[in-house]
Amino acid sequence: MASNISHVSRVRALFKAILKLHRGLPLEMRSLGDNYVREEFRAHKSAQPQEADIFMQEWTKYYVTLARQLRQRQKQPDIGQHLSPEMLDNFRDEQLGQLHELFTATTKSDPLESTFSSDKGR
Structure with missing residues (x-):
């Protein structure tokens, strides 16, 4: 039970961190990204543990990559991969x-x- 609670906390923290990071995107990309993240996290709410682990790893990679790209602060940042x-x-x-x-x-x-x-x- 405690493991499940900590997993839920980690998922929620990653979700909120991604939405916060999206604030650095241009408005149209932010809206699209926020909607996509919400849909994906909702769709994987009842995923099996192995699939949930992969899901968390991939979204963590996304967070790290986007944070690195936004940190560059170029006039027109090349966002994406x-x-x-x-x-x-x-x-x-x-x-x-x-x-x-x-x-x-x-x-x-x-x-x-x-x-x-x-x-x-x-």
Whole structure:
């Protein structure tokens, strides 16, 4: 039981730390990132212990990478990370679809366009 409580505390702390870190992103990226983080953490709420460990490791890597990138304080920081073909091969089809949606949403020139175009299918 105590182990479960400490796990929940670590998950909550990482979640809050990521949202706090997102405050350093441009507004449209922050909104997209916050929504994605909320969805992913909610979706993995009842994950098996092994999957939860991998989930926490990957989101911790994300936090460290983004923190390093934001610390550079360039005029237009290069935010993100290139994925190797080997890493992409490990993704499920659903994850590849999500990745493509994120790429499309973050590379559109008009942030409102990405918001409204995603609502059209609803």
